[in-house]
Amino acid sequence: MATTLNLVGAGHVGRVLGRLLARQGGFAIGQVLTRSPASARQAVGFIGAGQPVERYDQLQAAHIHVLAVGDDQVGAACAALAAAVPLAGSIVFHCSGALASTHLQAARDAGALVASVHPIRSFADPAAVAGHFDGTYCGVEGDAGALAALMPMLTAIGAQPVPIDAGAKTVYHAAAVFASNYLVTVLDAALRAYQAAGVPEDVARRMAQPLAAESLANVFRLGAAAALSGPIARGDMATVARQQQAVSAWDGPTGALYGNLIEPTTALARRKSR
Known part of the structure; x- marks a missing residue:
């Protein structure tokens, strides 16, 4: 039946x-x-x-x-x-x-x-x-x-x-937003920052693509902590401070986005060191 x-x-x-x-x-x-x-x-x-x-x-x-x-x-x-x-x-x-x-x-x-x-x-x-x-x-x-x-x-x-877990359904759905929607937002910030430095948009996309693709591949191959690189992973917080100041001077909302990502990325770097 x-x-x-x-x-x-x-x-x-x-x-x-x-x-x-x-x-x-x-x-x-x-x-x-x-x-x-x-x-x-x-x-x-x-x-x-x-x-x-x-x-x-x-x-x-x-x-x-x-x-x-x-x-x-x-x-x-x-x-x-x-x-x-x-x-x-x-x-x-x-x-x-x-x-x-x-x-x-x-x-x-x-x-x-x-x-x-x-x-x-x-x-x-x-x-x-x-x-x-x-x-x-x-x-x-x-x-x-x-x-x-x-x-x-x-x-x-x-x-x-x-x-x-039914009790965490909203957090579960937010995971998809982080993995898809907000990822696009962060990449858009990268592309606009390249353009602010005088790089044409089409070239900016070509420059960012291998960085983004390699980072994604490493996350899914190694895990997020092991895939992290860059100034926070190296402990170069002076560079991070200069970047946040420069990005904020160029574009306030993008500078705020940069600043909001420092603390969770620092926590991720601590997991990497362990």
Whole structure:
């Protein structure tokens, strides 16, 4: 007997999960509910299975309900689902990286097991992600019974589930921001600083690329402490002070960013020395 799934919200993440599960075998996509009938039809077309619906009361009972909605909609979507569909004995999970499964209390009160499953990928190109999903890490947490059922499902579509602490879900999500978003911000500061020294932007990118690429490679090969180099790692704090003063004189916010990075980098250097 196939495991039935309903999708509430079918943006990029929901569409990718739906397509992968529909193609896996052993899973049947039931109803797909999105903000508009048109987007629901488009989602079903991408997934290759399912029935587009317009309202929560058109959803039918299913083994698993996936809430692939925005973070600010998780609570409301869960409450609407619990009010419209019998959930006793089913599993409800959301895909938010920032919210814990505790935000699904309405489903739990209705008798469902709850969890969160957060695929750690950029979903800008859903078709590309669906075509190369193998090895994708997914942070998971929630009720033990829900995870026992979801772990094999995720493994079947090529994911690598990683249990996380629900109480640290926001810190967990911030890790991705540090590894991706803020990394871009720091690199932008480097590129602008090169340009302030008279280096053309295209040349600045070529100059920074080997430094950044080698540093990243060393972090993932050796660990962050061992990969650290530069004046703080050498204990040359006089150079650091001169740099902070010069950068602050050139651009105040970038100087503040430089200054804010001194203390954590000094702590990292102490770990390196140990």
